[in-house]
Amino acid sequence: MTRSNGHHVATDNELHRDPGIEVHAHAPAKVAPGKDDQRTVFEKGAPGRRAFVCPALDVPARDGLLPDRFRRSEPARLPELSEPEIVRHYVNLSKRNFDLDSGFYPLGSCTMKHNPRLHERAAALPGHARLHPFQRPEHAQGALELMWRLERSLGEIAGLPHVSLQPSAGSHGELAGVLLTRAYHEDRGETRTKVLTPEAAHGTNPATVTMAGYDVVKVGTNPDGGVDLDDLREKADESVACLMLTNPNTLGIFDPNIEEIARIVHDVGAILYYDGANLNAVMGWARPGDMGFDIVHFNLHKTFTQPHGGGGPGSGPIAVSDRMEPYLMVPRVVRREDGGFDLVEDAPKSIGRLRGFQGNYGTFVRAYAYIRSLGAEGLKDASTVAVLNANYLLARLREQGVADRLPLAYGKLCMHEFVLSGAPMKRELQIKTLDLAKRLLDFGFHPPTVYFPLIVDEALLVEPTETETRETLDAFAEAIAEILREAESDPDVARTAPHTTPVRRLDEAAAAKKPVLRQSF
Amino acid sequence: MSRYTAATDHDRREMLAAIGVASIEELFDAQIPAAVRLGRELELPAGLPEQDVFEHLRELAGRNTSAEDEISFLGGGMYDHYVPALIDMLMERSEFLTPYTPYQPEVSQGGLQVMFEYQTAISELTGLPVANASVYEGPSALAAAGWLARQANGRARFVISAGCHPHAIETLRTTAHGYGAEVVEVPLRDGVTDPGEWAAAIDAETSAVFFQNPNFLGAVEDAEALAAAAKDSPAVVVGSYDPVALGILRPPGECGVDIAVGEGQPLGNRLDFGGPSFGYFAATEAYLRKMPGRIAGETRDVDGRRGFVLTLQTREQHIRREKATSNICTAQALNALGGVVYLTWLGRRGLVELGELLLQRTAYARERLTALDGVEALHEQPVIREFALRLDAPVERVIARCQDAGVNPGLALPDRGLLVALTERRTRAHIDRLADVLGAAVAEEREAAGTAPPGVAEPAGAAGGGRAA
Numbered sequence: 001m002t003r004s005n006g007h008h009v010a011t012d013n014e015l016h017r018d019p020g021i022e023v024h025a026h027a028p029a030k031v032a033p034g035k036d037d038q039r040t041v042f043e044k045g046a047p048g049r050r051a052f053v054c055p056a057l058d059v060p061a062r063d064g065l066l067p068d069r070f071r072r073s074e075p076a077r078l079p080e081l082s083e084p085e086i087v088r089h090y091v092n093l094s095k096r097n098f099d100l101d102s103g104f105y106p107l108g109s110c111t112m113k114h115n116p117r118l119h120e121r122a123a124a125l126p127g128h129a130r131l132h133p134f135q136r137p138e139h140a141q142g143a144l145e146l147m148w149r150l151e152r153s154l155g156e157i158a159g160l161p162h163v164s165l166q167p168s169a170g171s172h173g174e175l176a177g178v179l180l181t182r183a184y185h186e187d188r189g190e191t192r193t194k195v196l197t198p199e200a201a202h203g204t205n206p207a208t209v210t211m212a213g214y215d216v217v218k219v220g221t222n223p224d225g226g227v228d229l230d231d232l233r234e235k236a237d238e239s240v241a242c243l244m245l246t247n248p249n250t251l252g253i254f255d256p257n258i259e260e261i262a263r264i265v266h267d268v269g270a271i272l273y274y275d276g277a278n279l280n281a282v283m284g285w286a287r288p289g290d291m292g293f294d295i296v297h298f299n300l301h302k303t304f305t306q307p308h309g310g311g312g313p314g315s316g317p318i319a320v321s322d323r324m325e326p327y328l329m330v331p332r333v334v335r336r337e338d339g340g341f342d343l344v345e346d347a348p349k350s351i352g353r354l355r356g357f358q359g360n361y362g363t364f365v366r367a368y369a370y371i372r373s374l375g376a377e378g379l380k381d382a383s384t385v386a387v388l389n390a391n392y393l394l395a396r397l398r399e400q401g402v403a404d405r406l407p408l409a410y411g412k413l414c415m416h417e418f419v420l421s422g423a424p425m426k427r428e429l430q431i432k433t434l435d436l437a438k439r440l441l442d443f444g445f446h447p448p449t450v451y452f453p454l455i456v457d458e459a460l461l462v463e464p465t466e467t468e469t470r471e472t473l474d475a476f477a478e479a480i481a482e483i484l485r486e487a488e489s490d491p492d493v494a495r496t497a498p499h500t501t502p503v504r505r506l507d508e509a510a511a512a513k514k515p516v517l518r519q520s521f
Numbered sequence: 522m523s524r525y526t527a528a529t530d531h532d533r534r535e536m537l538a539a540i541g542v543a544s545i546e547e548l549f550d551a552q553i554p555a556a557v558r559l560g561r562e563l564e565l566p567a568g569l570p571e572q573d574v575f576e577h578l579r580e581l582a583g584r585n586t587s588a589e590d591e592i593s594f595l596g597g598g599m600y601d602h603y604v605p606a607l608i609d610m611l612m613e614r615s616e617f618l619t620p621y622t623p624y625q626p627e628v629s630q631g632g633l634q635v636m637f638e639y640q641t642a643i644s645e646l647t648g649l650p651v652a653n654a655s656v657y658e659g660p661s662a663l664a665a666a667g668w669l670a671r672q673a674n675g676r677a678r679f680v681i682s683a684g685c686h687p688h689a690i691e692t693l694r695t696t697a698h699g700y701g702a703e704v705v706e707v708p709l710r711d712g713v714t715d716p717g718e719w720a721a722a723i724d725a726e727t728s729a730v731f732f733q734n735p736n737f738l739g740a741v742e743d744a745e746a747l748a749a750a751a752k753d754s755p756a757v758v759v760g761s762y763d764p765v766a767l768g769i770l771r772p773p774g775e776c777g778v779d780i781a782v783g784e785g786q787p788l789g790n791r792l793d794f795g796g797p798s799f800g801y802f803a804a805t806e807a808y809l810r811k812m813p814g815r816i817a818g819e820t821r822d823v824d825g826r827r828g829f830v831l832t833l834q835t836r837e838q839h840i841r842r843e844k845a846t847s848n849i850c851t852a853q854a855l856n857a858l859g860g861v862v863y864l865t866w867l868g869r870r871g872l873v874e875l876g877e878l879l880l881q882r883t884a885y886a887r888e889r890l891t892a893l894d895g896v897e898a899l900h901e902q903p904v905i906r907e908f909a910l911r912l913d914a915p916v917e918r919v920i921a922r923c924q925d926a927g928v929n930p931g932l933a934l935p936d937r938g939l940l941v942a943l944t945e946r947r948t949r950a951h952i953d954r955l956a957d958v959l960g961a962a963v964a965e966e967r968e969a970a971g972t973a974p975p976g977v978a979e980p981a982g983a984a985g986g987g988r989a990a
Contacts, residue, residue: 038827041638041865051605052871054878058949059885066880066903070741072771076645078869086865087607093635094616098628101615110621114525118571120613123793126589127582133795134595134932135586139924142584143794156564168657168796171838171848179699203838207848211668213700216843254552284563285549291557309855310632311622311815312655313797329695352695356598356660356688356784357795369578375568378523384545385526391548392536399539413540413551441628449624452839469527470536496823501627503828508626511820511832515809517651518641 041089042519045081077521096502097310098446104472106393108417108449108461109202109250111280111302113382116373119305119366128365133357137342143361144341147333150368151317157379158276158296159289160319164328166359170277171204173297173316174244176329178212179351180295180320181242181271183327187349190269192241198227200250200453202277214241221455225253225410227261236264242271247291248278248415250453250461252390254286262292271295271324279303280465281387281416284380294321300360304367315363327351331358385466386416393464393473394418400481405429409456416465422458429487431494433458436483438505439497443479523568586924588792592951593929596907596942597737598659598686599786599795602765603946605866608789608859617858622815622851626830627822632854633829636817639861643801646767646864647781648774652803653814655857656849659784660689662800663761664696665813665847666780667729669804670757672846673811676728677702682714682747684736685761686784693731702728712740712900712909720750727756734762734770738940739883739907740900741770748777757808764788764801764860766905768867768876773803780804789863790856799853799860810836813847815854875945879906882952883943889956890941895963899938907942909934914966922962923955930959 081089098105105112123129131143151163167173178195185192195209199218206216217235220228227245236243243265248254255261265272274293280303288296300306300315308314320328326349334342343358374382391413397403397420405425408418422433431439437447437460449461464473487494498504528536533545542548549558569577588601595601611617616631623629636654643652656662663686667679679697681690683706694704707719714732723730730751734742748758760778762770765787773781786798804812810833818832838845867875887908891898899909912919916933923930931941941955 040634040641041861042641050868050871051607051866052868052875054871054874055945055948057878057881059881059952061881062884065884066741066769066905069745070743070771070903072767072769072873075869075873076642076767076772078642078645078867078872079865080868080870081865083607083866086862087610090611090635090862091614093631094611094614095631096629096634097616097620097631098625099616100619100621105621107621107624112621115619116525116571118575120618122575122578122582124609125579125582126587127585128578128587129791129793130587130589130601131585131794132588132593132595132601132792132929133599134597135794135929136920136924139586140794142581145584146578146581153565159559168661169849169851171850172657172661175696175699175848179695182699203840203842203845204848204850206843207838207841207845210843210845211696211699211848248552256552256554258557259554282553285559286553286557287559290559307618307855308621308851309853310617310620310629310635310858311851311854312799313853313856314851315797351698353688353691354661354695355658355692355796356686360796361794362791362797365578369574371565372569372574372577373571374523374525376563376565378568379563379565381523381526384549385528387548388528388533388536388540388545391540391542395536395539395541413542413548415552437625438627441625446628447625466526466528470532498627502630503627503822503826504824506626506822506828506830507820508830508832511818511830512834515816515832516819517809517816517832518637518644 037092040519041079041081044089045079045085047080049080049082051081051083051086103444103446104468104476105446106448106462106464106476107446108463109277111463111465113305113465114467115305115307119369122369123362123365141341144333144343146368147364148335148341150364151333153371154298154317155319157283158319159287160296160321162325162328163317163319165317165364166329166354167297167316167318168355168360169314170297170299170316171208172354173318174204174208174275175211176318176354177273177295177297178208178214178242180324180327182212183349183351184271184324185241192239194240196235196240196243198245198249200455201244201246202250202275205244205275225251226255226257229257229260232261232264236268236270238268240268240270242273244273244275246275246278248281251410251419252414252417253411254415258291266292277302278416281383283383284376285383289321294324300363300367304370306363306366313360313363315360329354382466389464389466389468389473390414390416390418392470393462393477396474396477397480400477402481402484405484406460409459417461417463419453419456420460420462421456422460425484426458429484430491431487433460435494435497439483439494440479441498442500445476445479591924591927591929592954594931594941594943594947594955595929597932597940598784599792600942600944601792601946602787602944604789604791607866608862611862612855612859617855623831626828630828633817635858635861636854637819637829639857640817642861642864643803646764646772647803648772649781649803650806651809652801653812653816655853656800656802656814657852658796658798658800659761660686660692662782662802663689663731663759664692665802665849666759666782667693667697668847669780669808669811669813670729671700671702673757673808674728674755676726676755678726678728679704680722680727680730681706682719682732682736683708684714684738684742685731685733686737689761712738712902713742714747716746719747723751723754723756725754727754729757729759731759731761734760735766735905735907738900738909739904740902741905744773744776744778765875768872769880780808785856785860788860790859797853797856799856811846812836813849814852876905878945879943882947883908885949886941886943886952889952890959893956893960893963895967896959907940910939910941912937912939912963914963914970918966919962922965923958926958928955928958930955
């Protein structure tokens with residue numbers, strides 16, 4: 001069938017599987033449209049179908065309201081489907097996703113903890129969900145109070161009193177923090193040009209530094225997995241604006257020299273920035289502010305369990321010390337003397353705005369609900385169990401005898417996550433970390449983060465989180481051991497994995513070489 | 522033990538034994554130096570049962586006046602469109618709500634195909650060949666285009682129309698200061714970007730030019746003329762568009778725009794007091810490899826099946842680090858899903874019908890309101906879904922009076938301006954009600970001003986967030 005707009009649409013009677021694909025011996029040649037359907041929404045439907053019925057025109061119709069030269073000549077070629085077709089298309093697509101609600105997702109550095117449904121229900125209340133961001137503050141007192149209380153809570157957790165909820169993601173919070181650093185130095189009449197980042201840092205750190213107009217200088221790692229103090233001392237001078245650090249770092253190691261690091265950085269007048277990606281390890285146990293950090297960004301989508309949404313939305317509030325406070329973004333939420341709440345933009349030293357409106361308010365509702373649900377004790381216990389689970393999984397892997405093939409890259413214990421090196425496995429069993437990851441998919445597990453941090457060869461970064469049961473951790477450790485055993489006799493099983501997923505290994509090189517980034521008509 | 526963790530005391534003992542430490546304390550003592558340990562409990566309220574937390578959040582929600590509680594004509598970048606029920610259903614599905622970025626494409630085909638479909642829809646809407654999988658939101662999308670331009674041509678001067686959203690202008694200023702670029706603002710004349718000043722501001726050192734269409738005052742800009750003015754400069758032409766208006770507006774790709782960005786909220790996303798929503802970002806082929814954010818691409822698996830992957834990742838931070846095109850990585854996948862489902866729900870004809878309906882109702886509202894005593898049009902330009910008025914009365918007080926009568930007439934602008942926006946949810950009856958309420962409020966304020974001592978202006982400092990400037 002050919003559409004009026006010229007592109008071919010497969011009908012439901014046509015074969016939806018590509019020819020030439022190996023299928024099960026008893027699989028019928030034609031299947032019901034559904035799970036195996038590989039058409040996009042633009043290849044479905046038919047001219048004239050619709051889901052939307054436009055409200056009737058209830059005002060006198062007028063001509064010439066929009067001059068022809070400003071008008072679109074042809075409608076955008078959007079799909080034409082009935083509502084049932086749309087539902088079926090997207091529900092079937094959803095079934096081609098692995099998700100946290102159905103299985104273990106130990107993606108290191110991403111803190112894939114359970115997302116309580118309470119949060120979704122609360123955020124969907126019309127008083128939150130249909131509140132316009134330009135509503136006048138006297139008509140948004142509940143929202144402003146929620147933001148104010150969330151700010152106080154985050155400030156207490158971080159040990160830094162002043163909070164802006166505005167940034168939309170961790171990387172956005174980083175940009176805010178580094179721009180605050182710039183404003184601080186400029187206000188003191190100083191021109192500094194460099195920002196230090198450890199070589200194990202998240203890639204967003206150096207990218208952010210460049211966007212904020214600074215040069216990146218890498219700091220090395222010592223044999224214990226912490227910051228190389230000699231290297232830091234050598235590089236820390238008056239040209240350095242700040243050091244960006246994650247603690248515990250991306251190796252899952254809490255830097256025991258943190259006080260000395262803070263002293264070295266502060267002695268040259270630089271700012272100490274805390275990337276809060278790993279805050280889930282230390283809530284209630286230690287606070288970045290007490291470690292000497294001046295700025296912290298939170299990842300509400302990690303530590304405070306915003307659903308990850310298949311890649312967003314996130315939320316990256318920052319907390320800062322007194323000396324950084326004048327530079328915080330506007331608007332700020334303030335509590336007036338009469339107890340009411342307001343938004344103020346009057347802050348002459350502020351760096352300004354980093355986005356529209358007040359930030360990702362929907363994520364604030366969820367994070368606030370989480371903090372109120374757990375309270376001080378529950379938050380501390382979340383970090384406790386996160387660390388317990390990570391160490392237990394590590395111990396279980398050792399018990400399973402996989403440590404020779406997948407040794408812990410640094411240290412003996414870990415905080416909330418740990419890094420294994422797949423280098424011996426690759427050498428002795430001829431399977432790479434990537435193969436192990438792909439084979440895990442056949443076992444029903446989402447693999448850990450792979451090939452990060454870059455300083456570990458064939459890295460696997462494992463973060464189980466506190467919301468997983470001991471039984472799940474046992475099963476995961478056994479799956480890893482099983483894959484290694486299997487590879488001893490037949491490494492090809494892993495090397496050609498996955499075998500049971502909706503598609504198998506995809507040609508990423510071809511995708512990048514000749515990019516096809518939209519449906520062609 | 523909280524309700525989200527499973528480790529019982531028994532579990533904990535056995536787990537500690539497996540680890541080989543005697544206690545939880547020992548596990549932390551071995552790793553965190555005593556000097557930086559928090560020697561007390563966090564000063565936060567005790568945890569609450571689920572039902573108590575819900576009641577608390579319901580109580581807070583009840584102290585907001587949402588679009589559920591009043592007839593609202595607020596706009597200025599976010600709009601109270603109807604969100605169809607199927608979007609709620611799909612966005613709440615575990616399979617879309619709870620995965621992370623599709624790092625493992627074999628088990629992420631659903632999310633990746635949604636991105637591919639979304640990119641296609643945005644490309645169709647904007648008339649530009651490539652779109653990414655979303656950025657954070659509207660104003661920062663515009664700023665991201667500035668950073669792209671800076672990297673593409675090395676120039677450090679931005680020219681931006683005062684018709685852009687004030688938050689977008691401020692965001693561009695904040696980020697541009699970081700990398701040392703200058704921002705020059707071109708004023709409006711008769712409600713649209715002053716063509717003479719615009720042309721005069723663009724020179725050989727201009728990195729990018731930015732306009733918004735329809736602009737912040739609702740006026741339709743002559744995009745083609747604005748883009749043409751930059752033709753002889755190296756400047757990247759950036760247009761920020763209301764995606765709903767693009768149902769009937771000539772697409773930026775046909776007007777000489779290099780990069781189209783905008784706030785995606787009108788497409789099937791809730792107001793949520795400002796977020797999360799999504800920003801869209803589309804460009805000509807020339808800028809593909811400089812784009813920020815994730816991009817999904819089509820490919821084949823080892824068996825020849827069609828499939829989708831994240832592609833062109835050499836732009837991104839995890840590979841390129843400080844040389845990445847942007848620090849934006851994961852953005853707004855779930856909200857972009859809402860966007861593409863909304864566009865599919867509207868469909869090819871529905872998006873046009875929606876645009877035409879808004880055009881007609883907005884014209885009707887503009888006519889009704891400008892006929893009121895003490896109310897005049899701030900400009901006479903063509904508008905689609907939003908228009909600006911000037912009141913002969915203190916605008917904050919007029920708004921307060923209208924809200925007391927259950928109608929939010931719109932957003933206060935400087936100099937007694939009022940920005941009135943419509944969606945398909947605002948019927949003729951609502952517009953008539955607005956006319957009655959606004960007319961009465963203006964009359965009352967004028968009357969009050971007649972008896973008040975001269976020189977008494979509207980109260981200062983009211984409603985910082987409710988004001989655009």
